[in-house]
Amino acid sequence: MSPIATDAQLARWERFRSGRNSALASDHGWLTLASFQWLEEEPAAAELAPGLWSTDGSSAVLTATADDGLSFVATGEPAVGTFTEALQDEESLMWVQYGGPEGHQVVVELAVRADKYAIRTRDNGSPVYTGFTSVPTFAYDPQWVITGTFEAYDHPVDVPIGTANPLVDGLHRSVGEVVFHAPGISHEIRLHAEEEKLGALNVTFHDETNGETTDEWRKVFIPKPRPDGSVVIDFNRAINYPSAFTPYGTCPMPVRGNSIDVRVEAGEKLPEDL
Numbered sequence: 682m683s684p685i686a687t688d689a690q691l692a693r694w695e696r697f698r699s700g701r702n703s704a705l706a707s708d709h710g711w712l713t714l715a716s717f718q719w720l721e722e723e724p725a726a727a728e729l730a731p732g733l734w735s736t737d738g739s740s741a742v743l744t745a746t747a748d749d750g751l752s753f754v755a756t757g758e759p760a761v762g763t764f765t766e767a768l769q770d771e772e773s774l775m776w777v778q779y780g781g782p783e784g785h786q787v788v789v790e791l792a793v794r795a796d797k798y799a800i801r802t803r804d805n806g807s808p809v810y811t812g813f814t815s816v817p818t819f820a821y822d823p824q825w826v827i828t829g830t831f832e833a834y835d836h837p838v839d840v841p842i843g844t845a846n847p848l849v850d851g852l853h854r855s856v857g858e859v860v861f862h863a864p865g866i867s868h869e870i871r872l873h874a875e876e877e878k879l880g881a882l883n884v885t886f887h888d889e890t891n892g893e894t895t896d897e898w899r900k901v902f903i904p905k906p907r908p909d910g911s912v913v914i915d916f917n918r919a920i921n922y923p924s925a926f927t928p929y930g931t932c933p934m935p936v937r938g939n940s941i942d943v944r945v946e947a948g949e950k951l952p953e954d955l
Contacts, residue, residue: 684823694821702815709788709803711923712810720798729802730789736798740767741791751777768793794931795849817950825916825947829861831906843934845924851933865943873936880905885935888945895950896925898935919948926952
């Protein structure tokens with residue numbers, strides 16, 4: 682018989698869901714992504730972004746006129762002339778904006794992925810964004826709040842991975858493995874984990890619901906391990922990557938073998954009507 686959720690557990694989960702939905706509904710957030718385009722050597726027009734865009738390999742170049750209606754996100758100053766910006770791999774910059782009554786409906790994000798420059802537009806007029814209310818989820822299930830163990834590596838291990846964009850390779854910096862038993866299966870599960878701020882962990886995983894009721898993969902954040910190495914993994918807090926909501930994400934796939942061979946019917950489901 683499955684355990685019954687307490688009022689306190691449900692209240693904490695509802696606060697978590699409210700915060701998650703509010704974060705997704707933020708201006709120029711992941712739900713507003715409307716295009717992705719690599720920059721080339723020759724200056725050229727870009728999809729949904731005024732001006733001429735190019736790269737010399739080490740920096741991005743934008744040439745814009747007053748008619749393009751662009752301004753800098755950071756200062757609000759008009760972007761008229763030729764401008765360059767350099768980023769490191771995996772960095773992003775909300776660079777310029779345009780459109781709408783106040784001139785900032787659309788933000789053009791400059792990014793470097795796989796050591797190549799690209800731009801993405803973030804449009805607050807996107808129907809994915811304007812029609813969003815909440816992410817569908819499974820009902821809270823206390824059996825998916827699992828105590829496990831974190832086995833840290835002596836040194837982080839970089840593991841090559843794929844991403845939601847087949848042209849972009851990723852890298853997972855594994856700091857150890859989270860070890861636990863899942864409901865419905867007797868054998869031990871071991872999943873690679875990345876380190877987050879303040880010692881928390883991030884686990885990206887597959888499970889048997891993927892492609893049916895959930896996206897192709899999800900992730901769950903785990904609070905900092907206790908001094909004895911024990912961790913609490915709350916799969917009710919498993920969330921989608923941005924690539925579940927938009928085709929313009931470059932989100933990391935799980936490390937090969939980061940799979941739970943049972944249906945994890947907890948956390949976020951596939952977004953509806955996207």
